[in-house]
Amino acid sequence: MKINSPLEAYKYLPQTNCGECGEPTCMAFASKLIDRSGKTADCPPLVKEKKFAKKLAELDRLLAPEIRQVTIGVGDRAANIGGDDVLYRHKLTFFNKTKMFFDVADNMDEAALVERVKKISDYKKFYVGRNLLLDGVAIRAASNDPAKFAAAVKKVVENTELPVVLCSFNPAVLKAGLEVAKDKNPLLYAANKDNWKEVGELALEYKVPVVVSAFNDLDGLKTLAKTFAEAGIKDIVLDPGTYPSGKGLKDTFTNFLKIRRAGIMGDTEIAYPIMAMPLTAWMAGISDPVSASYWETVLASVFTIRYGDIMLLHSMDPYATMPEVHLAETIYTDPRSPVAVDSKMYKVGTPDENSPVLFTTNFALTYYTVESDLASNGINCWLLAVNTDGIGVEAAAAGGQLSADKVKDSFDKSGFDIHKDVTHNSVVIPGLAARLQGDLEDKLGVRVMVGPMDSGRLPGWMEKNWPPK
């Protein structure tokens, strides 16, 4: 972004405070443009009225992120990569979480290929009210045979909605894959110093995004990117090479830093998303698969944090994928978003007067963890989110934000009458807040049952302890 204050954006707006965008004033809308929570397209007069056309174009140019955003695939699961404006997440937020593409090869037998594609598509890990997913399939032309590659690409796109990367340095092979997947907006991997003309022509002909590749050669990489940009190719992804070990890995880390710093600082010739390839861990001569998976996860972690926008990965072992998806979520979570849910009584499933009553804190991570543990196991109940200023159970119990008085206060404000709305006159409290038991019995006038230390154990606990005798 070339501007950073709402006032600068305001100059290009209609300044009529018409309210059509949903904001009371044009200045309020300008603030949303600057923090990237709103887009110029949300301002109807600016878009519709001809007299604003010039201003709109100029504003869009000023607001464009420093790093180009590139879209791979089509439909709901299309993957956006790049689009960043800062080097450190606290300075704004990072946009477009690092996308994880897992590999298949065109020499796999068909059943195994389909099974792997489905596994990639179906992966999910619940986290704070949503699922963490994998993002795409990278198809390796291991055979270097156009017909075989086309057949594999066909199988993949028939079996998933996820975007794909077509991987070959052979233009004839890439073209065969493109013919099969041309309406899926695949990412072409890759143009290098030997094949750039042919691959560039393919990118232009099929209007698809393309990777330029130059291993540990930033001049070469920039030259390719510039050449493609001048030829009219907009959607470029950079592959500086991912060396998996030793000095090569250190060089790779340095290359990623240099590219992103230059891009954010305004060097538009290199301001594109970067591809990391943690799957090269499997080429590093590591003897056993667990160690190789671990090392791949280590590489994925390094380049999730330092500027990898799309990754090609191999290990589908859960101990590799789970930390990978969690770390991407960690680094790309918007640091400006609230971390608390509303303090109120929530229904989990379809509770009635015999259902248990529980409480937890309004820290979003805690609340969603407890809620999903209950819902996933079919436990119908009442769940109160006590206002602890968004602090978790253990810390709040120690720090006084979760006390008998606070719990009573949240019950009172929720409108839920524990003496009337349920018949059992009991409350189940978090095991980590067990110290509140006596005080709570006095304050609430109900039986207080101490639940497990971790809400993951609630199903077993309920079996043993509910209904109360």
Added chain:
Amino acid sequence: MAKKVKLSEMTDMFKDVEVLALEGVTIEGDIELDLSGLGGGFDPMLAALLGQESAVLAQHFGRLASMFGVPVGIGAPATGASAAPAVSPALAAPKLKDLIPSKFDFSNIEEWTTQIQEVPIGNTSADGGSRGKRVLVGGEKALPFFPDAPMPNRNQVTIDVFDMRIGLAKAVKENYDEVMDSPGEWAKKNVDKFNADMITIHLISTDPLVKDTSPKEAAKTVEEVLQAVDVPIAIGGSGNPQKDPEVLARAAEVAEGERCLLASASLNLDYAAIAEAALKYDHDVLSWTQLDMNAQKELNRKLMKQCNVPRDRIIMDPTTAALGYGLDYAYTNMERIRLAALMGDEELTFPMSSGTTNAWGARESWMVSSPLKEDSDWGPREYRGPIWEIVTGLSLAIAGNDLFMMMHPTSVAVLKHITQTLFGTVEAEPVDLANWIGSGV
């Protein structure tokens, strides 16, 4: 995955980073967290298990505004000539005739003007102590592993020892079971078998709610550890704010002249007493706050101005939260602290330490399977814990952390290997990437 692999084998690949083989560390059993004996109430043992800092993990979440409330300049000034290239994709091919050469330019960050304080831990005989080596942390002039300036000191790992048998995740416990009743033997094993750079002795039994061990008794444990190993040591209390100053002061006294790291001074206890003990008996102070940069500045300021602790005796612990459980705050807090320090905030120019062991508090690291039916298979838990500790630590290494307090030997080995690779001291066979597409990855 059919093949059963010993996690110990993993360390074979780390030979060239002075990692000793972890013989016989087969991890295949039950690693349910052993929470028995915790009783009904809040139990400081659990707090200790999760690392002392998570006992009060997070008034911070309420203070996010102070972390993120001040918007910083967005982006960079435009460089004039470089408007986005005009594009008309409809033009007829061939458009690609010749390469247009372009040279990549890179400039260092000019605002990074200030060097992080270098802090030594441990006194050798030359310094008047009995340690076999001295550990140096800090001294950076750039973010970790950045090309702007070479990093003077590699990351260091101190492995935890507790002064009593405690509940641990089984994957961790299996490595220590036979030494858990002897802090000296435990410390020895950490150094001899697991390549610890340092030892942290946690005096958790001193908590009145645990065993209420007297400061005098606790000090004996410290002496035992100092005699058992010759690496520098950190000395931790129980996290009880009333008792810790007394316990740490007594420990400092018996460890006089060894330059230990006293853990920790914090705003909610008598930090002045700890600072005084550090100065009187020649030790360093760990300045611990809870994910709050301003509190960290305040405590550091008090240690320096009020207690006269010299700059080369302060290390900060800005708090570590586990991957999936607040690591985003811990990461950003450290990165902000380090950036502010490099740009000249003299109240933050200190090396940092992380209670990486906290990663074992994440359910993903120890629970047998997902409590949620909808989740994809979580896989064998014996492999989840160590990688959870690795990723938590590695993230913070990149954010600027220098010293890691850790527990699982495999986690220690892998964290050392990656941080030393990025540091630049690991040699490896060069890998030819040209044929990655066709290789049997």
